[in-house]
Amino acid sequence: MSTSSAITVAGLHKSFGSTVALDGLDLEVRAGEVHGFLGPNGSGKSVTIRILLGLLRADSGQLEVLGGDPWSDAVELHRRIAYVPGEVNLWRNLSGGEVIDLLGRMRGGVDPVRRAELIERLDLDPSKKSRTYSKGNRQKVALVAALASPSDLLLLDEPTAGLDPLMEAEFQDLVTEAVGEGRTVLLSSHILAEVEKLCDRVTIIRKGRTVESGSLGELRHMTRTSVRVETERPVHGLQDAPGVYDFASRATESSFEVDGEQLGEVLGRIAEFGIVALTSQPPTLESLFLRHYGADGGGPPVQERPA
Amino acid sequence: MATATVAPVLGALENQPRSGPVTGWPSILRLQLRLDRIKSLVWIASVVALVVVSAISVSELYPDEASVQGYARLVSDNAAVVVQAGPGYGLQTDPSTGAVLMNELSLWTIVLVGLMSILLVTRHTRSEEETERAELLRSTPVGRHAAGLATMVNALLVNVVAAGAVILGTIASGFGAVGSIAFGLALCTSGLLFAAISLVAAQVAATGRAATGIGLAVLAVSFLLRAIGDVTGSFLTWLSPIGIGQGVRAFADERWWTPVLSLGLAAGVTWLAAVLAARRDFGAGMIPERAGRPAATRWMQGPFALALRLQRGALLGWFCGIVFFAAFYGALASEAEEMLADNPDLEQFFALSAGSSITDAFLASAVLILALLLAGYGISGVLRLSGEENNGRVEALLATPTTRTRWASSHLLVTAIGCVGVAAAGGLAVGIGAAVTTGDSSLVAEMLWALLAYVPAVGVLAGVAFVLWAWVPRLAILGWVGLVWSAVVGLLAQLLDLPDWVVSLSPLDHVPSLPAEGFEATGLVTMAAATVLLVAAGLVGFTRRDLGSS
Ligand SMILES: Nc1ncnc2c1ncn2[C@@H]1O[C@H](COP(=O)(O)OP(=O)(O)O)[C@@H](O)[C@H]1O
Ligand SMILES: [Mg+2]
Numbered sequence: 001m002s003t004s005s006a007i008t009v010a011g012l013h014k015s016f017g018s019t020v021a022l023d024g025l026d027l028e029v030r031a032g033e034v035h036g037f038l039g040p041n042g043s044g045k046s047v048t049i050r051i052l053l054g055l056l057r058a059d060s061g062q063l064e065v066l067g068g069d070p071w072s073d074a075v076e077l078h079r080r081i082a083y084v085p086g087e088v089n090l091w092r093n094l095s096g097g098e099v100i101d102l103l104g105r106m107r108g109g110v111d112p113v114r115r116a117e118l119i120e121r122l123d124l125d126p127s128k129k130s131r132t133y134s135k136g137n138r139q140k141v142a143l144v145a146a147l148a149s150p151s152d153l154l155l156l157d158e159p160t161a162g163l164d165p166l167m168e169a170e171f172q173d174l175v176t177e178a179v180g181e182g183r184t185v186l187l188s189s190h191i192l193a194e195v196e197k198l199c200d201r202v203t204i205i206r207k208g209r210t211v212e213s214g215s216l217g218e219l220r221h222m223t224r225t226s227v228r229v230e231t232e233r234p235v236h237g238l239q240d241a242p243g244v245y246d247f248a249s250r251a252t253e254s255s256f257e258v259d260g261e262q263l264g265e266v267l268g269r270i271a272e273f274g275i276v277a278l279t280s281q282p283p284t285l286e287s288l289f290l291r292h293y294g295a296d297g298g299g300p301p302v303q304e305r306p307a
Numbered sequence: 308m309a310t311a312t313v314a315p316v317l318g319a320l321e322n323q324p325r326s327g328p329v330t331g332w333p334s335i336l337r338l339q340l341r342l343d344r345i346k347s348l349v350w351i352a353s354v355v356a357l358v359v360v361s362a363i364s365v366s367e368l369y370p371d372e373a374s375v376q377g378y379a380r381l382v383s384d385n386a387a388v389v390v391q392a393g394p395g396y397g398l399q400t401d402p403s404t405g406a407v408l409m410n411e412l413s414l415w416t417i418v419l420v421g422l423m424s425i426l427l428v429t430r431h432t433r434s435e436e437e438t439e440r441a442e443l444l445r446s447t448p449v450g451r452h453a454a455g456l457a458t459m460v461n462a463l464l465v466n467v468v469a470a471g472a473v474i475l476g477t478i479a480s481g482f483g484a485v486g487s488i489a490f491g492l493a494l495c496t497s498g499l500l501f502a503a504i505s506l507v508a509a510q511v512a513a514t515g516r517a518a519t520g521i522g523l524a525v526l527a528v529s530f531l532l533r534a535i536g537d538v539t540g541s542f543l544t545w546l547s548p549i550g551i552g553q554g555v556r557a558f559a560d561e562r563w564w565t566p567v568l569s570l571g572l573a574a575g576v577t578w579l580a581a582v583l584a585a586r587r588d589f590g591a592g593m594i595p596e597r598a599g600r601p602a603a604t605r606w607m608q609g610p611f612a613l614a615l616r617l618q619r620g621a622l623l624g625w626f627c628g629i630v631f632f633a634a635f636y637g638a639l640a641s642e643a644e645e646m647l648a649d650n651p652d653l654e655q656f657f658a659l660s661a662g663s664s665i666t667d668a669f670l671a672s673a674v675l676i677l678a679l680l681l682a683g684y685g686i687s688g689v690l691r692l693s694g695e696e697n698n699g700r701v702e703a704l705l706a707t708p709t710t711r712t713r714w715a716s717s718h719l720l721v722t723a724i725g726c727v728g729v730a731a732a733g734g735l736a737v738g739i740g741a742a743v744t745t746g747d748s749s750l751v752a753e754m755l756w757a758l759l760a761y762v763p764a765v766g767v768l769a770g771v772a773f774v775l776w777a778w779v780p781r782l783a784i785l786g787w788v789g790l791v792w793s794a795v796v797g798l799l800a801q802l803l804d805l806p807d808w809v810v811s812l813s814p815l816d817h818v819p820s821l822p823a824e825g826f827e828a829t830g831l832v833t834m835a836a837a838t839v840l841l842v843a844a845g846l847v848g849f850t851r852r853d854l855g856s857s
Contacts, residue, residue, distance in 0.1 A: 053706050055854040075708045083706035089699040091617060092437075092514070095599025098607060105608055106707040127601040131437075142703065155706075 012061035036199035082146035086157035090130035097126030136162035232274030331449030362480035384650035386643035397559020405558025420498035425522035428505035434515025462502035470495035486558030496569035497552035503576035510583035637740025678761035685769035688722030734758030763834035770841030777845035
């Protein structure tokens with residue numbers, strides 16, 4: 001396995017009784033990158049991350065984290081990994097500050113300056129008892145604990161689900177800084193804007209299987225651009241053109257989506273009708289996401305998306 | 308335009324049934340019954356089984372007047388029996404097999420329904436509020452008191468069904484209907500009274516765990532009050548819900564007003580709980596939350612420190628509870644001798660059995676009950692692991708370079724140290740209580756060793772719970788079966804006429820009951836070794852399995 005990979009997973013299987021959680025999942029995270037990990041609810045993101053931490057044992061498949069085996073080398077690996085769980089449960093009687101110190105010390109020490117800075121930046125009150133924290137504040141506690149001591153790999157399981165937009169921006173800065181310091185980040189998330197902003201590469205999974213993986217640029221190429229155009233004469237004949245979807249027109253205004261490969265050809269044909277104004281939206285991760293989610297049930301079908 | 312759309316909405320609301328503080332309680336009750344169906348059935352079946360098996364056994368052991376009178380002679384004025392059973396209502400005046408059954412059984416059956424009711428109420432009120440789902444439920448149109456009312460109705464149903472089954476069971480075992488009905492009424496109303504007390508605890512306590520603790524403490528104090536009251540013949544019995552329950556004198560000239568008294572008290576205490584509930588916030592107790600420290604203290608360094616911190620409250624609770632209980636129990640020792648003086652037959656009985664005295668027998672029975680409580684602490688301490696795992700808190704810990712073995716051993720070690728500490732303090736407390744009242748200072752050291760001798764056996768019970776959790780976490784709750792079994796064997800073996808091999812399944816049975824019996828080391832060593840093996844087996848299992856998640 002390549003040494004420049006922080007995480008290499010191939011053909012990972014995991015079942016709970018008759019529930020198949022992972023069904024041949026592949027995932028490769030390169031050292032030093034922010035890797036987005038996307039998938040609908042229940043697709044197996046959290047199970048994968050728990051396996052990467054050695055909290056769950058894989059049924060079969062190849063698995064390497066920072067050059068070690070997550071199950072048998074768990075303790076050694078955990079010295080280099082920081083984790084923010086998706087569902088942060090804290091000890092109700094302990095204050096946030098105590099939890100941060102406890103977890104930090106168990107990972108080999110907290111940098112007090114860094115700790116103070118993080119608490120300040122995330123606007124956290126560390127003296128409150130954990131039971132009185134809101135979901136977002138519990139998440140902040142876990143984030144501070146994860147970032148306050150040195151680590152090579154950050155495993156973040158939907159870490160911003162409860163944060164407000166201000167804190168989310170702060171979180172994005174923190175991740176960018178972490179990568180700047182040479183850390184690797186695996187970020188499972190549902191906030192596509194966040195993934196688009198932060199991630200170098202993404203892996204999309206569905207029902208425990210990898211359906212798409214690559215850099216955002218590569219993935220964009222495989223997806224559709226949406227175009228809205230005003231022409232001198234009404235456009236016709238594009239309805240059934242290959243690679244065009246959701247064509248709708250009202251007098252001289254038309255809108256449609258078009259596959260990356262067909263973009264040039266389709267625009268050429270529109271030019272024949274005299275272009276007055278044209279706006280195009282680059283393919284978003286969202287459209288990619290919805291295409292895979294909608295493939296068979298699960299999400300809204302692509303065809304019904306408003307243009 | 309806005310008014311036009313608002314008006315019909317208001318109209319629709321007005322057509323809804325009027326909503327009040329208990330709106331929605333039937334749906335909550337249905338949900339509770341659905342969630343509880345197995346638990347409640349197990350509890351009811353246990354109560355009925357205890358009563359029916361005892362009833363059959365008592366009718367075989369005491370079939371005629373002569374045997375009943377023999378029992379009455381040995382039991383009356385024997386403080387050891389009075390504390391662990393009952394005051395012997397009717398045994399002097401009108402001895403009957405039914406009176407024997409009640410004397411042996413009514414105390415423990417009331418304790419059992421009390422326990423059932425306390426756990427039921429805290430489970431559905433204070434503990435439930437700690438979950439996110441409760442908030443979800445509260446956000447639907449349900450009134451402030453709906454959950455409380457549903458819980459009390461649930462407790463009423465369970466107690467009525469249990470009592471009804473007990474009445475039928477006793478009648479079917481050949482006992483008179485009047486006495487059986489009196490016993491059933493006492494059970495049902497005592498259970499309700501404990502449910503109501505627990506409902507008050509649920510309003511006052513800051514956490515579900517604390518609410519359960521308060522409920523159990525009330526149960527223990529009730530046990531003590533009636534013990535002291537019955538032994539000394541004072542009014543204290545009437546301050547105890549258990550004492551009032553036993554006071555129905557089933558099969559011995561029934562006093563029908565005592566169940567009415569219990570019921571009235573239950574209603575009054577429930578009303579108090581409602582008043583308190585109206586004054587507190589959802590999810591919070593009456594005692595407001597203090598701020599914590601902004602940073603951890605220096606000693607908060609790892610899994611052991613955390614385990615100690617997490618178990619601190621429970622340990623303190625058990626420690627104070629057991630010491631208090633032990634001191635009062637011990638102090639009754641002198642009464643044992645005074646009572647004996649009134650009973651020449653019994654005096655002769657103890658004179659004949661060489662090397663043992665009524666005080667020794669009394670103290671040995673005190674130590675047994677304390678050992679059962681100690682096992683309760685030990686098992687609950689070990690099962691803390693299960694709680695931490697189920698709530699998903701352990702994930703963050705085990706994602707640090709802490710091994711599973713180290714985390715689990717930390718909790719085991721805290722529990723083990725706690726057990727030894729509580730045993731030592733409890734032993735000293737019985738000893739001091741007994742020494743002060745009897746004037747025999749050698750009892751202090753004797754009782755200290757007597758209770759410490761139970762520690763390895765408690766270790767086995769806690770070890771079994773640990774192994775269950777470590778290998779099959781879903782079965783962790785069955786760890787309590789060992790304690791229940793030991794309690795049945797320790798307290799009711801003679802009554803139930805259990806075969807020897809069944810008795811020997813209880814680890815506590817292998818402990819010499821000092822000071823009544825002599826010291827014998829083999830059993831202790833064997834059990835210490837068994838504890839070590841169980842811990843090792845559990846650690847092996849825990850490092851091999853998936854970690855459960857929230
Ligand atoms: N401990 C478990 N026991 C049984 N099924 C589980 C367990 N943990 C996860 N699953 C199942 O595995 C699948 C993947 O879950 P998860 O990884 O939590 O999804 P997500 O992608 O939303 O994080 C789901 O179908 C879930 O129900
Ligand atoms: Mg998840």
